[in-house]
Amino acid sequence: GAGVSQTPSNKVTEKGKYVELRCDPISGHTALYWYRQSLGQGPEFLIYFQGTGAADDSGLPNDRFFAVRPEGSVSTLKIQRTERGDSAVYLCASSSNLNPYEQYFGPGTRLTVT
Amino acid sequence: KQEVTQIPAALSVPEGENLVLNCSFTDSAIYNLQWFRQDPGKGLTSLLLIQSSQREQTSGRLNASLDKSSGRSTLYIAASQPGDSATYLCAVFSYGQNFVFGPGTRLSVLP
Numbered sequence: 001g002a003g004v005s006q007t008p009s010n011k012v013t014e015k016g017k018y019v020e021l022r023c024d025p026i027s028g029h030t031a032l033y034w035y036r037q038s039l040g041q042g043p044e045f046l047i048y049f050q051g052t053g054a055a056d057d058s059g060l061p062n063d064r065f066f067a068v069r070p071e072g073s074v075s076t077l078k079i080q081r082t083e084r085g086d087s088a089v090y091l092c093a094s095s096s097n098l099n100p101y102e103q104y105f106g107p108g109t110r111l112t113v114t
Numbered sequence: 115k116q117e118v119t120q121i122p123a124a125l126s127v128p129e130g131e132n133l134v135l136n137c138s139f140t141d142s143a144i145y146n147l148q149w150f151r152q153d154p155g156k157g158l159t160s161l162l163l164i165q166s167s168q169r170e171q172t173s174g175r176l177n178a179s180l181d182k183s184s185g186r187s188t189l190y191i192a193a194s195q196p197g198d199s200a201t202y203l204c205a206v207f208s209y210g211q212n213f214v215f216g217p218g219t220r221l222s223v224l225p
Contacts, residue, residue, distance in 0.1 A: 004157075033212070033213070035213075035215075040217065040218075041217050041218075042118070042203050042205070042215030042216050042217050042218055043158070043203075043205075043213075043215045044215070045212045045213060045214070048212055056212060059212070091157060091158070093158075101145055101146050101163075101207050102148075102160065102163055103160075103213065104160070105150075105157040105158040105159075106157050107155075107156055107157040108156075108157050110155075
């Protein structure tokens with residue numbers, strides 16, 4: 001595709017529910033990143049995939065958060081037992097092996113937990 | 115652990131002014147520094163990327179400088195236009211870490 005896409009663009013859920021957020025990286029990009037951006041803040045790193053494996057998940061805040069990338073392309077960020085504090089914009093980015101330190105960002109998913 | 119700060123948090127200027135946005139980081143062992151633009155409700159658009167061995171990068175009316183030893187970068191915008199209104203984010207890629215972002219500077223350029 002032309003760029004990184006994320007679905008849904010907006011998600012409203014009730015406290016305690018389970019949500020999945022999807023990221024489609026740029027075709028051929030091997031690295032994929034998830035970030036969380038709270039209002040008025042810069043994005044905060046969550047997890048980084050190189051291919052199918054999570055190379056660094058040190059930014060995941062707790063065990064309610066989990067991400068997968070089973071075929072090395074599309075990734076899903078999963079949040080269990082959502083809390084109001086999980087409300088934020090979740091951003092995905094991808095980069096290529098040729099230029100691994102230049103990331104291309106998607107438009108984000110705005111998650112609201114009521 | 116790398117920390118990134120940006121000053122000012124918000125800035126409002128009349129159209130045509132030249133302006134400077136500041137970014138500071140605590141650990142000088144960086145691989146690169148990148149400036150992004152974020153429009154409301156949108157993702158991030160990369161403006162300029164400076165490798166650690168470089169001192170500055172230019173693109174059109176934008177010029178970014180890097181002083182790694184003092185942990186500082188500036189983004190200079192010449193002849194500002196209302197279309198420049200957005201939030202500008204600085205991000206540092208450090209060895210052994212991932213991107214660390216600053217909180218951003220919210221810029222308003224008034225016509």
